[in-house]
Amino acid sequence: xxxxxxxxxxxxKRYGDLTAVDNVSLTVxxxxxxxxxxxxxxxxxxxxxxxxxxxxxxxxxxxxxxxDAITAARQxxxxxxxSLQTANMxxxxxxxxxxxxxxxxxxxxxxxxxxxxxxxxxxxxxxLCSQLSGGQRQRLSLALALVGRPEVIFLDEPTxxxxxxxxxxxxxxxxxxxxxxRAIIMxxxxxxxxxxxxxxxxxxxxxxxxxxxxxxxxxxxxxxxxAIELDTAGAAVNLAELARLGAVTGVKTEDQIAVLxxxxxxxxxxxxxxxxxxxxxxxxxxxxxxxxxxxxxMALTGRRLRD
Amino acid sequence: xxxxxxxxxxxxFQFRSLLRNKTAFxxxxxxxxxxxxxxxAAYGNMGSNLKEPVGVVDLDxxxxxxxxxxxxxxxxxxxxxxxxEAAMKALLVKGTVRAVIILPAGLSDRVAAGQPAAVTVLRxxxxxxxxxxxxxxxxxxxxxxxxxxxxxxxLYPNVQxxxxxxxxxxxxxxxxxxxxxxxxxxxxxxxxIMLAGQRxxxxxxxxxxxxxxxxLWVTTQVLANLLLAALQIxxxxxxxxxxxxxxxxxxxxxxxxxxxxxxxAALGMGLLVGSWxxxxxxxxxxxxxxxxxVAMLGNAMMPIDGAPDFMLALQKFMPSTYMTHAxxxxxxxxxxxxxxxxxxxxxxxxxxxxxxxxxxxxxxxxTAA
Numbered sequence: 001x002x003x004x005x006x007x008x009x010x011x012x013k014r015y016g017d018l019t020a021v022d023n024v025s026l027t028v029x030x031x032x033x034x035x036x037x038x039x040x041x042x043x044x045x046x047x048x049x050x051x052x053x054x055x056x057x058x059x060x061x062x063x064x065x066x067x068d069a070i071t072a073a074r075q076x077x078x079x080x081x082x083s084l085q086t087a088n089m090x091x092x093x094x095x096x097x098x099x100x101x102x103x104x105x106x107x108x109x110x111x112x113x114x115x116x117x118x119x120x121x122x123x124x125x126x127x128l129c130s131q132l133s134g135g136q137r138q139r140l141s142l143a144l145a146l147v148g149r150p151e152v153i154f155l156d157e158p159t160x161x162x163x164x165x166x167x168x169x170x171x172x173x174x175x176x177x178x179x180x181x182r183a184i185i186m187x188x189x190x191x192x193x194x195x196x197x198x199x200x201x202x203x204x205x206x207x208x209x210x211x212x213x214x215x216x217x218x219x220x221x222x223x224x225x226x227a228i229e230l231d232t233a234g235a236a237v238n239l240a241e242l243a244r245l246g247a248v249t250g251v252k253t254e255d256q257i258a259v260l261x262x263x264x265x266x267x268x269x270x271x272x273x274x275x276x277x278x279x280x281x282x283x284x285x286x287x288x289x290x291x292x293x294x295x296x297x298m299a300l301t302g303r304r305l306r307d
Numbered sequence: 308x309x310x311x312x313x314x315x316x317x318x319x320f321q322f323r324s325l326l327r328n329k330t331a332f333x334x335x336x337x338x339x340x341x342x343x344x345x346x347x348a349a350y351g352n353m354g355s356n357l358k359e360p361v362g363v364v365d366l367d368x369x370x371x372x373x374x375x376x377x378x379x380x381x382x383x384x385x386x387x388x389x390x391x392e393a394a395m396k397a398l399l400v401k402g403t404v405r406a407v408i409i410l411p412a413g414l415s416d417r418v419a420a421g422q423p424a425a426v427t428v429l430r431x432x433x434x435x436x437x438x439x440x441x442x443x444x445x446x447x448x449x450x451x452x453x454x455x456x457x458x459x460x461x462l463y464p465n466v467q468x469x470x471x472x473x474x475x476x477x478x479x480x481x482x483x484x485x486x487x488x489x490x491x492x493x494x495x496x497x498x499x500i501m502l503a504g505q506r507x508x509x510x511x512x513x514x515x516x517x518x519x520x521x522x523l524w525v526t527t528q529v530l531a532n533l534l535l536a537a538l539q540i541x542x543x544x545x546x547x548x549x550x551x552x553x554x555x556x557x558x559x560x561x562x563x564x565x566x567x568x569x570x571x572a573a574l575g576m577g578l579l580v581g582s583w584x585x586x587x588x589x590x591x592x593x594x595x596x597x598x599x600x601v602a603m604l605g606n607a608m609m610p611i612d613g614a615p616d617f618m619l620a621l622q623k624f625m626p627s628t629y630m631t632h633a634x635x636x637x638x639x640x641x642x643x644x645x646x647x648x649x650x651x652x653x654x655x656x657x658x659x660x661x662x663x664x665x666x667x668x669x670x671x672x673x674t675a676a
Contacts (some may be wrong), residue, residue: 054512054515054516077516077518088509088512089510089512091329092323092328097319100316102517103316104313104315104316105313105317106517144513148517148518241312257569
């Protein structure tokens, strides 16, 4: 397809005996957001850096807008934008100075004033980076990624550390970039974020691409039909007995909450009700929900994303 | 991408980063000025009072003692105080006077009788200044003794300054070393530590994810460093002129060329340390140790002419040695650059080798690996 902006083929990166990235392939189209999900050390950053051309793969290749990420690094760098992790910002430089600097490095940059206005940082233009709040730093980070009018944008955990309001505000910006035809690759720890923003999600663990697809497809394919959450309020729960209830496909506990994955929510609810009477298990706080990406991740890797 | 605009913005970024970092600012601009002031105050008597404070106890009260006191006062090198022995000893212990001369009772009678007489000179052995003063006092007393005997010395010293250097004072002689010290401090204690910090923090890696080229980065490092060096030189000269009325260099163009070359060599060394250090925390002690060794062994802090042989041998391997040597000749004596071409070759080679190694290292770290 002509609108393919990123095409990674069989990327491999080894560090001694450790294979950090093992045969990962991924394509991203214009106007699409693809999320990389995986715990710390899963190989997300290495994969992204190989796509950006910042790290040379031991095998495989990646093209950005048709240019090889390694051999045509210059053309690639003119077409990509990277969000700077907020901790990496030069503290003693003012917001406007930093945007001016980045703008001077691209052939057709956005005007600094426009970026300041778009990112809501106009009043902070003269402030040093060290004086910005977490949300302001994230917005500046995104503005830096947009300076060169990139066709492909890489966002590394763009909303980490933000309060819900700031997070939703940044989501709107990211969605507007997609509407603008940019191809966006983002890593995130937030499952809700992945479900809301990403057209497709790639789940990576131990350097291996475990699954890739639309969030709903992945949930349908890998997640349970539903989940029942039971607040045990500290009461002893026999997980083995819960696992034998009708239609239950998996059981786990999280913070005094027993989570039953089920292939048939109604059947499991009936079985649980009967079991609770016999086992004198309180059912005061019982909730049902659909499966989520968290459940998908659990099913694929056997652990939670933040473990 | 290389445009005049990107060159300007990148140079400003590097320069601002240096000036706004408090540690870098202190070592680049404040440290040397403080050192000049401290050294000047400690060793130069602030350029005004060069007399030794000496206590005199006159137990004789005769004509010879009176004449001796007059001779001491007229010698021009003694700031004389008189009093009883206990009071003068107390001043010596306090350090208010550096020596106490005791003219003994009966001195005039012994001299009149043609008898030799001992004049006691008390010193504080724990004070260097006191030991120096003793030498001066001993010479004065011996000279006065000879004149009393009606004898004239057969040999006597005729101390003269080197031709062309007689207009300079203590602080002028400090300037070449202090300029080198300042350039080294700016490079090792500012650029090296900041570069290591930016590298480890990821700031540089992000910058290199844009179309920024290594050649632009290096060029702007050089420009920012030269801007900083120019600022350092102006500040140091201004401070030294205000405090001690130092003279301008005998050859300003030659001095400018040497300082530029020295700044580049210092930059190369600083970049090398900054590009190899694993972190900002590691960079600081490493940079400080190297800076201290290079500055001290290269005569940039104080002349170490009297150091042991092994240190003098090490001195030959310090590029700073050649910087201070060449600057002294050009700044003080107005020598031509042709006269210091060997020094310049060493400084230039240092800039080239260290700069190339640093760029090689940076390229490996910042581009695909």
